[in-house]
Amino acid sequence: MKLSVISLIIILMGLGCKNPKKTEKDSSGEVEQDTLIEAPAEIQTYKNDNWNFAFEYPEDLMVSEGKLPGNSVVINVYPENLNISKPLAIHEKPEIPYIAFLPKGFGVDAPSGSKKSIKDWDANLNLSFNINEIESQVYLLENGEPWAYFLRFHQPPEKWNETGGVFVHYAVSNFKASCVSAMGESKPMEQCDHMGEDKVSFSGKVEEESKNKLNMVLESLYFTREDAEERKDFSDLINVEKPLPNIEITSPLEIKGKARGSWFFEAEAPVKLVDKDYKVLAETSIKAEGEWMTNDLVQFSGKINFENAPDDERGYLIFEKSNASGKPELDRKYTLPVLFPPK
Numbered sequence: 001m002k003l004s005v006i007s008l009i010i011i012l013m014g015l016g017c018k019n020p021k022k023t024e025k026d027s028s029g030e031v032e033q034d035t036l037i038e039a040p041a042e043i044q045t046y047k048n049d050n051w052n053f054a055f056e057y058p059e060d061l062m063v064s065e066g067k068l069p070g071n072s073v074v075i076n077v078y079p080e081n082l083n084i085s086k087p088l089a090i091h092e093k094p095e096i097p098y099i100a101f102l103p104k105g106f107g108v109d110a111p112s113g114s115k116k117s118i119k120d121w122d123a124n125l126n127l128s129f130n131i132n133e134i135e136s137q138v139y140l141l142e143n144g145e146p147w148a149y150f151l152r153f154h155q156p157p158e159k160w161n162e163t164g165g166v167f168v169h170y171a172v173s174n175f176k177a178s179c180v181s182a183m184g185e186s187k188p189m190e191q192c193d194h195m196g197e198d199k200v201s202f203s204g205k206v207e208e209e210s211k212n213k214l215n216m217v218l219e220s221l222y223f224t225r226e227d228a229e230e231r232k233d234f235s236d237l238i239n240v241e242k243p244l245p246n247i248e249i250t251s252p253l254e255i256k257g258k259a260r261g262s263w264f265f266e267a268e269a270p271v272k273l274v275d276k277d278y279k280v281l282a283e284t285s286i287k288a289e290g291e292w293m294t295n296d297l298v299q300f301s302g303k304i305n306f307e308n309a310p311d312d313e314r315g316y317l318i319f320e321k322s323n324a325s326g327k328p329e330l331d332r333k334y335t336l337p338v339l340f341p342p343k
Contacts, residue, residue, distance in 0.1 A: 042058070042059040043056050043057070043058060043059070044056065044057055044058070044059055046063050048065075048075060050159070051073070051075070051101070051103045051157075051159055051160065052157060052158050052159055052223055052224045052225065052226060052329065053101070053157065053221065053222065053223045053224065054221075054222060054224065055077075055217050055218075055220045055221040055222070056216070056217070056220040057077060057213075057216070057217050057220075058213055058216065060079060060080055060081070060213075061077055061078065061079060061080060061213060061217070062076075062077070062078055062079070062080040063075065063076070063077050064076050064078075064086055064087070066086055066087035067087070068087055068089050068106055070106075070107065072102065072104045072105065072106050072107075073102070073103050073104055074087045074088070074089065074100050074101065074102055074106070075100075075101040075103075076088045076098055076099065076100055076101075077098060077099040077214070077217055078096065078097065078098040078099075079097060079210065079213075082096065084096055087100075088100055088169075089102075089106055089167075090106065090109075090110065090111060090150075090167055091111065092169060094147075094171070094172040094175035094202075094204065095171050095172065095173065095175070096169065096171060097169060097170055097171035097207065097210035097211070097213070097214055098169050098214075099166065099167070099168050099169070099214055099217060099218070100166070100167040100169075101166055102164055102165055102166070102167065103157075103159065103160045103161065103164045104160070104161045104163070104164060105161055105162075105163025105164050105165065107163075109195075110137065110150060111139050111148060112194040112200040113139055113140070113141075113177075113200050113201055113202045114139070114140040114141075114142070114201060114202075115137050115138065115139045115140060116137070116138055116140065117133060117134050117135070117136065117137060117138075118131065118133040118134075118136040118137070118138055118149075118151075119133035119134050121138050121146075122277075122279060123146075123277035123278060123279050124274070124277065124278035124279055124280070125149070125151075125218065125278060126215075126218075126219050126278050126335070127151075127218060127219065127221070127333075128219070128220075128221065128222045128331065128332065128333050129221075129222065129223060129328035129329075129331035129333075130154065130320075130323070130326070130328065130331055131151050131152060131153060131154075131328075132152045132153055132154045135152040136149065136150060136151045136152045136165075137149065137150045141172070141202050141203055141204060141206070142201050142202065142203045143203070145205075145206050146170070146206070147169070147170050147172050147202065147204075147206055148167070148168060148169045148170065149166075149167070149168040150165055150166070150167050150168075151165055151166040151167075151168070152165045153165070153326075153328055154326040155325065155326040155327045155328070157223040157327070157328050157329055158223070158224075158225055158226060158327070158329055159226075166218075166221075168214060168218065170206045170207065170210065170211045170214065171206070171207040171210045171211070172202075172204040172205065172206055172207070173204060173205050173207055174203075174204045174205055175202065175203070175204040176202070176203045176204060177189055177200060177201070177202050178200070178201050178202075178203070179191075179192035179194070179198050179199070179200050179201075180198065180199045180201070181197070181198050181199075182197035182198065182199075222328075222329075222331075223327075223328045223329035223331075224329055225329050225330075228329075234332075234334050236260075237259060237260050237263060237321075237332065237334070238257065238258070238259040238260070238263060238319060238334050239257050239258045239259070239297070240255070240256075240257040240317075240319065240334070240336055241256045241257045241258070242254060242255060242256040242257065243255070243317070243336070243338060245336050245337050245338070246337050246338070246339060247338065247339065248338075248339045248340070248341055249317075249338045249339065249340065250341060251304075251305050251306045251307065251309075252303050252304065252305045253273075253303065253304045253305075253306070253317075254301075254302075254303055255271065255284075255286055255300075255301065255302040255303065255304065255317075256299075256300070256301050256302075257286075257299075257300055258297040258298060258299055258300065259286075259288075259297065259298060259300055259319075260295060260296070260297060260298070261288070261291070261292045261293055261294040261295055261296060261298050262295060262321075263298075263321050263322065263332075264288045264292045264298070264300075264322050265322035265323070265324050266322075267287055267288040267292045268285045268286065268287055268288070268322060269285060269286050269288075269300075269319065269320060269321060269322040270283065270284075270285055270320045270322065271283070271284050271285065271286055271302060271304060271317065271318065271319055271320070272317075272318045272320070273304055273306055273315065273316075273317055273318075273338075274315060274316050274318060275310040275312065275314075275315050276310070276312050276314040276315060276316075278316070281306050281308075281309075281310070281315070282304050282305060282306035282307075283304075284302055284303065284304040284305075285302060286300040286301065286302035286319070287300060287301060287302060288300050289301060304317075309340040309341065309343075310340060311343060312340075313339050313340045313341075313342055314337070314338075314339065314340075315337075315338050315339070315340055316335050316336065316337055316338060317335075317336040317338050318333055318334070318335050318336075319333065319334040319335075319336070320332070320333050321333070
């Protein structure tokens with residue numbers, strides 16, 4: 001009996017000392033791998049009551065406030081583990097990922113190299129507010145990958161200047177700048193006249209991890225009004241009954257639901273269908289059924305037609321609060337994930 005008890009203890013101790021494993025299947029059968037569980041980064045909230053904006057950011061990013069030459073205010077977001085000189089403006093080292101909020105603007109030349117207006121770009125950004133897509137710029141590497149943006153507004157946010165904007169700079173590894181004259185000849189960068197006819201181009205690789213963190217900040221960014229009531233959750237503003245999220249859709253797509261009367265203007269509100277990169281595929285409006293000049297929930301309906309569904313099956317239906325003023329602090333966007341039929 002004693003031998004049996006001792007044997008059982010030895011077996012249990014042996015099992016307890018084993019490393020935790022997980023089993024994955026691949027084409028050759030089952031393989032065991034060590035399980036490594038990483039705790040998700042804690043999300044912080046930054047709110048600036050002087051310039052009326054707020055955003056969320058991972059705990060491994062820092063936020064600092066400072067002033068640029070000419071007494072221009074800047075609020076920076078950047079990785080906490082980087083030893084950098086602050087404040088950060090427009091022209092910084094390529095390996096530094098950061099965002100510069102510039103409520104008063106900053107009177108310097110924009111970055112050189114290939115660029116397009118957001119309107120002419122073949123993708124878009126997932127933002128909670130509308131921007132001036134003609135004046136907003138995306139800066140591109142030789143391979144067409146975006147490495148920076150400067151976002152401008154139709155109407156400046158409350159307390160911001162007309163020249164105010166947001167500059168986003170992704171980290172670029174293996175960065176290289178090259179210059180080509182109007183005659184097609186390569187020139188040293190120190191002799192390059194990027195303000196004239198010489199063409200400057202940049203190459204390298206955007207670092208995905210830092211890019212995703214800055215994008216998270218952008219996607220959570222919103223503007224407020226002074227002494228405005230607390231920002232309400234979407235569950236209190238709009239309820240989409242059809243289509244349901246993550247459901248395969250076909251054209252024409254019927255849209256139904258309920259929204260607060262304040263969601264509409266003249267009984268209508270815009271809706272966009274976009275692909276996974278937020279490129280607009282189709283646009284329409286939902287219409288309130290009955291009296292819309294109320295704070296109560298109002299039934300709405302609409303229909304959207306689209307052609308040439310993207311190869312990637314993922315997309316989004318974006319419901320925008322009607323905002324005749326164009327002021328970003330009055331914008332709200334509710335995003336519903338959808339699926340396109342496989343080709």
